[in-house]
Amino acid sequence: MSPETEKLLSALGGRLGAVGVLAGSDVDQRYRDDPDGKLGALPEAVLRPRDTEGVAAALAACNDLGQPVVVQGGRTGLTGAARVQPGEIVLSLERMTGLDAPDRQAASIVAEAGATLQAVQEAADGASLMFGVDMGARGSATVGGNVATNAGGIRVLRYGMYRAQVLGLEAVLADGTVLTSLKGLPKDNSGYDLSQLFIGTEGTLGVVTRAALRLHPKPVSEVNAFCALSSLDAAIALLGLLRQKLGPLLSAYEVNFAPLYDTMVASMDMPAPLPAGSSVYVLAEIQGSEPERDGERFAEVLMQAVEDGVIDDVVVAQSPREVRALWAVREDANRVLFSIKGLVGVDIGIPLARMGIFLREADAAIHAVDPGADIYVFGHLGDGNLHYQVRTVDPAAAYDIVYRGVAAAGGGVSAEHGIGLDKKKWLHLVRSDAEIATMRRRKAALDPRNILNPGRVFDLIPPAFAKS
Amino acid sequence: MSPETEKLLSALGGRLGAVGVLAGSDVDQRYRDDPDGKLGALPEAVLRPRDTEGVAAALAACNDLGQPVVVQGGRTGLTGAARVQPGEIVLSLERMTGLDAPDRQAASIVAEAGATLQAVQEAADGASLMFGVDMGARGSATVGGNVATNAGGIRVLRYGMYRAQVLGLEAVLADGTVLTSLKGLPKDNSGYDLSQLFIGTEGTLGVVTRAALRLHPKPVSEVNAFCALSSLDAAIALLGLLRQKLGPLLSAYEVNFAPLYDTMVASMDMPAPLPAGSSVYVLAEIQGSEPERDGERFAEVLMQAVEDGVIDDVVVAQSPREVRALWAVREDANRVLFSIKGLVGVDIGIPLARMGIFLREADAAIHAVDPGADIYVFGHLGDGNLHYQVRTVDPAAAYDIVYRGVAAAGGGVSAEHGIGLDKKKWLHLVRSDAEIATMRRRKAALDPRNILNPGRVFDLIPPAFAKS
Incomplete structure (x- = not known):
């Protein structure tokens, strides 16, 4: 030692x-x-x-x-x-897994940082409430990490990012100062909201120890549908239609582009909901409070979209078991992708209006460098968030093409995963020198000895000035 | 000069x-x-x-x-x-009133800081979209001020505070550094979200110049109802019932306690929707996407609440004109209150579970000091936010009683108005020394010469250390 x-x-x-x-x-x-x-x-x-x-x-x-x-x-x-x-x-934070009982009237819960996302979800469910964030890593990902990365997931378009769930935090600064703000008030402008210091700053400004989290009424109905479409434009049109006709009922809108779905179906250990071969697949979900009516409204809009030629084919889940089965198909993308070694993988946000041209241009540029490259894309289309993977002999070129394309399209180099160590060299593509300098000022003000998660998001001392 | x-x-x-x-x-x-x-x-x-x-x-x-x-x-x-x-x-910022055309597909708009709230609302409306914040001062209050105070208003329970509307900001730091983040992406974790520096910090950390704001689908139906109830407990029960039965349809839940409504009715220049004399009045509103159905669902829940004895009397608006008339009654509270000179007025947030006991104790304590005091209370019950006014011969005692009561109840001394100059002496009742010291560190890091809105929210140099 x-x-x-x-x-x-x-x-x-x-x-x-x-x-x-x-x-x-x-x-x-x-x-x-x-x-x-x-x-x-x-x-x-x-x-x-x-x-x-x-x-x-x-x-x-x-x-x-x-x-x-x-x-x-x-x-x-x-x-x-x-x-x-x-x-x-x-x-x-693994020993700090405590959860208070949910406050039903205030629709909130106080959780320790080491509690898992799933524990929060289950506690909410037990009180006939719902937590608005969900993602595949629910069984391991913790409240503290979710706060630190401002976690996203599959229901952002309905409930917002993790930031929108935080009613207050307790956190410890680098020098051991404890800041506690766990009143859980939905409206409180009594001085600076210090919780914002810790949300999405990846543990660089303080360590979250507890969080007061917003809960929502538990949906009474939950229905989803799996659709095959001929193009991204059709998928964006369907999103607009569902939003317009169903308003806040729409709770998820996930996308899977060819050839990823085809690759999944080829080795899937469950029945494929729709045959492979279409350009784009969408999983859309609604959550409502009128079981006898919500599914019917959803089906009506989908059938109209079929008649109008927006959707080529669709299956609507008829039971909770079928709803879960469609989600299992969505999560099956990870099985295929985690099995491929050395994959280039990025998590990008792009304005919907420029997504089509970005995808076409990135595809052409990657194949110009490596004609044998495979590109697998899925993600949260309702939020403009794509998980974009490339199997290529030239990963460096692929990263460069994708991130420069994202920047040119007015997007972000990390939609929900954060910057950490692995993405900081691309941060300057989407944030100005003035912005990064301001991040450094914030860090230096709160952690002057640079002990907390040093080198995550950015280097406190710009590389050009660092001692060699 | x-x-x-x-x-x-x-x-x-x-x-x-x-x-x-x-x-x-x-x-x-x-x-x-x-x-x-x-x-x-x-x-x-x-x-x-x-x-x-x-x-x-x-x-x-x-x-x-x-x-x-x-x-x-x-x-x-x-x-x-x-x-x-x-x-x-x-x-x-009065000359910076520009508004870009709304982006319909992204459901967002970029506004200059001097544009009024009403201008943003009207631009959204013109694109068949809606802005989620509304308040009485809409014709004068500006985007920059709304951001700086994290404005609330009447629809927070559905759409959130102003913070939830901000997709990105442009702001200028004290030294003239311009930070621009106006991409308007719904999901972006590419480094610290610097916009959070400026939301609710009352112009002390920078001057907002432009904002990218989230818009929502324009509701197709809008219905409201005015209810007389026998107690705060009944009003809280009705809130729970509406939330449970109508989910996100519920868009406003405003309260008016006796004797304020009676005083309003006595001098109102419009017909009173319900006779004076009840303990509590509530204005509830829904916004939905099914005109032929939403009003019916709302009426069903209200009628059930009447049958169950939760509501004593109710009128439901039947037309857009009647909807506006009920809102006019709600806004009429300001006419009465602004006409009373020297009123003690506070804007407090209180957990619903402790609101009843707070109101009873504050009432008793104020009347013990001044038996002739009049207490007028209205506000946004759905958010636990009350505007509490006292006409009294001893304003200092009333402020003290109310703010200490709020602190004891786990509330906030400002729910939506901010701290400014006038409330900073009470900030320490609800924020710890460590929190206020951290606010000072943030201010000193970004505005070391203390030129921006100095002395608002807190004094940069604690009074005990200031030069006399």
Whole structure:
């Protein structure tokens, strides 16, 4: 163990308790794992406080010693923000998994940072309420990580990003200062809303310890449909139609472009809802409060779209089991994509008006470099968010083509995954020097010793000025 | 003119153009007016840039000279944030009233900071879309002021606070740095969301110059109802019932407590929708997409509530004219209240579960001090936000009783109006020393010379440390 780590553990003394510190050979491999397979360093120590006071003590000690800290929740991030870098120790929220009982009248719940998304969903459900965020990683992803990345997922078009779910936070600054704002008021302009400091800033400005989260009335009806369409334009037209006719009933609008669906169907271990071969597939979902009526309204709009030639083919789920089955098809994309090694994968946001031209131009440019490249695209079309993957012999060229295309289209290089370590070299394509300099000023003001998730999102010292 | 102002105007040269600067006797009284009648200082100069570059030039010059600046939009704020303090010059956004055409497909619009709320609403309406924020001051309140105060209003329970409408901002920092983020993407985690710096921070961290705002599908149906109820508990029960049965259809839920409604009816220049004499009146509104069905569903729930004894009496609007008439009754509260001089007025957020006991205790404590006090309460019950007014011979005692009661109930001393100059002495009741110190750190990091709206929200130098 390095003298730095020894000094830290001695400074902490017994304040985190016997199970609150892992060091040396007690440090498990899972603290280095990354879901995309990139292995981090093995940390010399893992701090596992069981409450906010423990987090404050841990950070104060690290700050005094200038010890860099990487914060870990469910380790499901896709940009390396939680991947351990040499010299970093881990601060894990894994022992802080408490959940208060939901407040039914206020429609809110207070959760500790280490509680999983699924635990929040289930607690809400048990109180006949619903949490507005959902995603495939629900069983592992945690409240703290979801806040830190301003998580998105499949129901953003109805319920908003994670930011819209946060009624208040408790967080600890780098120097151990605890900021608590957990009143859970839907309307409160009593001074700066400090919670905004921690949402989407990827653990670089503070460590979230608890969150007061908004819950919604539990939908009484839930119906979805799987549609085959001839083009992106048709899918965008259908989105407009569903929004116009169904208003806030529409709760998800997911897309899957050829040839991804065809590849999935070829090896799927469940019946395909529609045959392969179309250009675009859409999963649309509604959530409502009138079971006897909502499905009928949804079906009417879909049938009209078929008659008008917007949709080529459609299946509507008739039961909760069928609803789940269509979602399983949607999530099956990950099975196929995770099985392909070395895939270029990006998470991009693009204005709908420029999505078609972006896709055509990126496709042509990638195939000009590598005629054998395969391009797999799916995502959250209702939010203009695509997950775009390329199997190519020239990954560097593919990243460059896609990100420059995104920037030219007025899009973002990360729609929902964040920047972490892995995307920061492309941040300048979509954010100005003035914006990045302002991010640095915010970081320097709150974490002057740069101990919290250093080097995530941006380098505090611009590379040109860094010591070589 | 003071040497400081002369120096500033000379530094600015002709950069704001001939009509871009008012000085000396050209400065109009309206720059000192405050809607609650408190008169500010007459500023020596008013800077009126017509574009972002002009705002940047103005702020850079002021920052160089350490010249304090108060930012003015529509001057409708109710906490004195725009009230001129001695030595301050005014930066007015009144010439920046431009509005882009709404983007129908993205459902968004880009507006300059000086555009009024009503102009945004009308532009949205012209494109068959809707803006989610509305309030009585719509004709004067501006986009910049609405952003700076994170405006609320009457439809927060459906569409959220102003923060939820902001897809991106352009703003100028104290040193003239321009930050532009107007892509308008619904999902974008490409680095820190710097727009959050400016929402609800009351012009203390930067001057908003443009905003990309979210629009919603225009509701096809709009129905409201005015109900008389016997108690706050009944009004809270009705809110729960409407939420459960109608889900997102419910778009407003306003309350008016006795004796305010009785006082209004006694001098109203329109027919009262229901006779005076009940304890609580509620205006509930729905917005939907099925005209032939929404009103019927709403009426069914209301009739059930009458049968169950939750509602004592109700009128449902049958036409757009009647819908507007009920809203006119709601807005009539301001006519009565603005006519009473020296009223204690606060804008508080309280958890619904503790609202009843807060109201009873505050009423008893105020009447113990002043048995002749009149208490007038109305507000946005669906958001736990009350506007609470007291006519009393002891205003200081009333403020103290109400704000301490709010703090004890876990509420906020400003739900939607902000802190400004007038409420900062109560901020410490609801925010910890650590939170206020963190607000100071943010301010000092971005406006180190403290030129932007100084002394609003908090004093940068805590009073105990200030030079006497």
